[in-house]
Amino acid sequence: xxxxxxxxxxxxxxxxxxxxxxxxxxxxxxxxxxxxxxxxxxxxxxxxxxxxxxxxxxxxxxxxxxxxxxxxxxxxxxxxxxxxxxxxxxxxxxxxxxxxxxxxxxxxxxxxxxxxxxxxxxxxxxxxxxxxxxxxxxxxxxxxxxxxxxxxxxxxxxxxxxxxxxxxxxxxxxxxxxxxxxxxxxxxxxxxxxxxxxxxxxxxxxxxxxxxxxxxxxxxxxxxxxxxxxxxxxxxxxxxxxxxxxxxxxxxxxxxxxxxxxxxxxxxxxxxxxxxxxxxxxxxxxxxxxxxxxxxxxx
Ligand code: SF4
Numbered sequence: 074x075x076x077x078x079x080x081x082x083x084x085x086x087x088x089x090x091x092x093x094x095x096x097x098x099x100x101x102x103x104x105x106x107x108x109x110x111x112x113x114x115x116x117x118x119x120x121x122x123x124x125x126x127x128x129x130x131x132x133x134x135x136x137x138x139x140x141x142x143x144x145x146x147x148x149x150x151x152x153x154x155x156x157x158x159x160x161x162x163x164x165x166x167x168x169x170x171x172x173x174x175x176x177x178x179x180x181x182x183x184x185x186x187x188x189x190x191x192x193x194x195x196x197x198x199x200x201x202x203x204x205x206x207x208x209x210x211x212x213x214x215x216x217x218x219x220x221x222x223x224x225x226x227x228x229x230x231x232x233x234x235x236x237x238x239x240x241x242x243x244x245x246x247x248x249x250x251x252x253x254x255x256x257x258x259x260x261x262x263x264x265x266x267x268x269x270x271x272x273x274x275x276x277x278x279x280x281x282x283x284x285x286x287x288x289x290x291x292x293x294x295x296x297x298x299x300x301x302x303x304x305x306x307x308x309x310x311x312x313x314x315x316x317x318x319x320x321x322x323x324x325x326x327x328x329x330x331x332x333x334x335x336x337x338x339x340x341x342x343x344x345x346x347x348x349x350x351x352x353x354x355x356x357x358x359x360x361x362x363x364x365x366x367x368x369x370x371x372x
Contacts, residue, residue: 082167091170093179106125115318122314143177144221146200146220152211156214162204174196182195229344230247233270238338247303256316259316260316261312261324262312264307265278266282272341279342291327304323308322
């Protein structure tokens with residue numbers, strides 16, 4: 074495939090994929106909302122879940138966004154070092170974001186900091202955000218798209234705990250964020266926790282944790298146990314759907330971690346809302362693609 078054709082194929086597919094993920098929640102999120110709805114006994118909570126489901130159906134039927142805040146666009150990429158179009162990707166993804174903004178349409182959510190004007194295109198300085206992992210010896214391109222809404226970005230926080238605070242300190246940090254800001258992020262939430270040495274490592278890991286499918290667990294058994302305990306603890310706050318009380322506060326808690334300096338724990342929280350617009354697409358070097366976040370989708 075010649076370069077121009079390849080560029081158009083990647084861009085065109087990503088325009089359609091960004092558009093689609095803004096309107097249709099991934100299979101795991103829809104399944105979890107349905108499961109949590111069935112667990113509710115409080116009448117108001119049930120009504121809110123029913124309304125969420127109805128809104129999701131209408132979003133598809135009427136070709137409208139799942140939520141009016143279509144977020145700042147973020148891409149989490151695992152790119153094989155042998156993927157042939159690696160150098161072109163930043164420009165292609167920027168172009169795809171701009172075109173999806175018109176085609177979908179997406180709300181204009183890119184304001185140039187300090188100059189304080191909206192670009193009107195959802196692209197600007199370092200937006201869309203692209204987070205790279207380069208994977209040796211493969212020629213695949215693995216992309217998670219994410220729409221970072223204002224409300225669900227609000228509880229984000231990172232800090233380095235004082236020596237000796239330990240995992241109890243991690244728990245306190247997460248629960249403090251959920252009891253103070255969780256309400257603002259349109260529960261039930263997906264809570265991502267990142268743990269490493271310093272704040273930037275923890276922050277990126279906490280966001281990558283939100284890219285994991287619901288129902289997945291950290292591969293370390295102790296971390297997986299902590300995910301479960303945090304989920305139980307945050308559910309006991311009883312935020313319920315849209316923070317109006319209910320049996321559950323979260324769709325899940327995901328922890329991602331790195332090894333760290335022995336004297337400190339850097340910890341971060343990032344949150345996804347009930348309208349968790351994540352999409353996962355994998356291209357091969359011929360630009361055939363597989364979408365596994367949304368069943369039955371092909372453009
Ligand atoms: S938190 Fe999520 S559901 Fe709520 S307004 Fe923001 S994007 Fe929409």
